[in-house]
Amino acid sequence: MEFLQNNELYIVMIVILTIWFGLLGYLFKLDSKIKQLEEQLKK
Numbered sequence: 781m782e783f784l785q786n787n788e789l790y791i792v793m794i795v796i797l798t799i800w801f802g803l804l805g806y807l808f809k810l811d812s813k814i815k816q817l818e819e820q821l822k823k
Contacts, residue, residue: 784791
């Protein structure tokens with residue numbers, strides 16, 4: 781429990797960064813799927 785109290789800020793930062801990287805990864809994946817659909821519609 782002492783570790784959590786001493787490093788609260790770092791734990792919060794890690795959680796926030798994990799969420800941001802997850803969102804970015806999802807957006808890039810979504811972007812690539814949309815590009816594929818656009819290419820199929822052009823054909």
